[in-house]
Amino acid sequence: ITLLGLMYGFQVIGERHGRQLIVGICIEVAAVSMWLFVHQEKRATDPINDLKLFSNRTFVIQTGVAATVSGFLICFNVYIPTWTQGLLGLPAAQAGFAVTPSSVMWIVGSFIAGRLIGKRRPQQILLMSLTIVLVGAVILVLIPGNTPFWAFLLISAELGVGFGLTITSTTVTSQHLVNPAIIGMATSFNTLARSLAQTIMLAIYGIVMNATLAEGVARHSQIKLGMLNALINPQTAQKLPIHLLPTLRNVLASGVHNVFLAALGLVIIALGINTFDKRQTN
Incomplete structure (x- = not known):
């Protein structure tokens, strides 16, 4: 019930005309359900999530970093x-291919993580991986709207290494820190935290995007929000007035840049979370 309340509440927030009353009810339901769940778990002999997991600071930090990076x-x-x-006018298949190198380089990052886990402290590994992700995030915030397609392939490959290194190391470290009897519980909670972070952040990104596009439409009376939606589809973009395309692309670029800026904040938060792990042992 807690997860359902949170997820539906953030889904409503992400809508253009989010209803505040429904959002408030969802948050209240989620808060009350979470309190009841924790209260019950403390008394249960075989809990769904052993609350002792959260007494291990490194486990909490590893899970928190994994969640924030998943949000990015x-x-x-x-x-x-x-x-x-929307900005380069590429068809959907080719546009989606821009993120493919990250999947390939994710494997490389996983291999690197496997070699580092036995040699470096969790904090050191995450500092390295988050720095790689931070570099890619900063580049996404700074690049202009006319950036060529091949540049996104390079950015995707660089970020893939950071993703693979971060997610693999946090998952393995979280499993190593707990009692073997509750490894499954720790792994499932780590996965849940990542999935929940993605759901929540997707709604927040939608809010940022919608607000930026609405502001752009308000500043340019000759364009409408429907034109921006048509711009994202190359087939419908061809039907738009040619003289309005530069303005539409500038507004869309501002929206995507603001979303990337919000995502950059997540990476910075992850770096901050990692600084709290002062363990001196591997």
Whole structure:
């Protein structure tokens, strides 16, 4: 019930005309359900989630970093194709290919993580991986709207290494920190945190995007929001007035840039979370 309330509440927030009353009810239901769940778990002999997991600071930090990076990951997977379709005018298949190198380089990052886990502290590994992700995030915030397609392939490959290194190391470290009897519980919670972060951040990105586009439409009386939606589809974009295309692309670029800026904040938060892990052992 807690997850259902949170997810539906953020879905309503992400809508253009989000209803505040429904959002408030969802948050209240989620808060009360969470309190009841924790209260019950403390008394249960065989809990669904052993609350002792959260007494391990490194486990909490590893899970928190995995969640925040997953929030950035969903931004990358959704808004890079939006950029390449809307601003570069590429078809959907080619636009989606822009994120493909990240999947390939994710494997490389996983291999690197496997070699580092036995040699470096969790904090050191995450500092390295988050720095790689930070570089890619900063580049996405700074690149202009006419950035060529091949540049996104390079950015995707660089971020893929960071994603693979971060997610693999946090998953393995979280499993290593807990009692073998509850490894499955720790792994499932780690996965849940990542999925929930992606759901919540996707709604927040939608809010940022909608607000920026609405502001752009208000500043340019000759364009409408429907034109921006048509711009993302190369087939419908051909039907738009040619003299309005530069303005439409500038507004769309501002929206995507603001989304990337919000996602950059997540990476910075992840770096901040990682600083709290002061363990001196591997």
